[in-house]
Amino acid sequence: MSICTIVIHPDPRLKKAADAVPDISDELRRLADDMLETMYDAPGVGLAAPQVGVLQRLIVADPAKGDDEPQPVVMFNPEVLLSSDETSVYEEGCLSIPDQYAEVTRPAEVKVRWLDRDGNLQERDFAGFWATVLQHEIDHLNGKLFIDYLSPMKRQMMTRKSQKFKRERARD
Numbered sequence: 001m002s003i004c005t006i007v008i009h010p011d012p013r014l015k016k017a018a019d020a021v022p023d024i025s026d027e028l029r030r031l032a033d034d035m036l037e038t039m040y041d042a043p044g045v046g047l048a049a050p051q052v053g054v055l056q057r058l059i060v061a062d063p064a065k066g067d068d069e070p071q072p073v074v075m076f077n078p079e080v081l082l083s084s085d086e087t088s089v090y091e092e093g094c095l096s097i098p099d100q101y102a103e104v105t106r107p108a109e110v111k112v113r114w115l116d117r118d119g120n121l122q123e124r125d126f127a128g129f130w131a132t133v134l135q136h137e138i139d140h141l142n143g144k145l146f147i148d149y150l151s152p153m154k155r156q157m158m159t160r161k162s163q164k165f166k167r168e169r170a171r172d
């Protein structure tokens with residue numbers, strides 16, 4: 001396994017809709033493993049393939065955080081089938097927008113359908129922090145970032161800070 005370089009906002013790859021995965025190859029399974037390693041190393045609770053420069057519909061997540069056992073999930077072609085009217089607010093961050101956080105309101109519960117790493121179709125309801133993390137990651141597959149839910153002023157401010165981070169990283 002290896003750690004991938006994370007694409008930092010602003011970057012055109014983070015604004016594009018990713019392509020559906022037609023079939024799950026060993027190469028894509030390896031990419032999922034690398035993404036999980038990259039996510040844990042960062043550390044973060046979720047990562048979408050466009051964030052490592054691959055425009056395919058693949059996300060990994062482990063929103064269990066401090067809970068006893070890691071609970072990694074790998075989802076190919078994830079889709080939100082149903083969203084609750086009820087909403088919840090969590091402070092979100094993103095590995096592509098380092099060290100910046102803001103509260104985002106999203107549906108509190110979602111029903112998600114996806115293909116697991118063996119190509120089996122799965123469907124499950126998620127609530128709480130899990131629901132927020134999965135919606136955040138699925139947004140990435142549609143070229144949408146959590147800062148797109150914020151006011152233009154706040155978005156601009158966070159974009160500028162991210163740009164500065166990116167310049168400094170390029171210099172190192």
Ligand code: NI
Nearest residue numbers: 093094095096
């Ligand atoms: Ni993100």
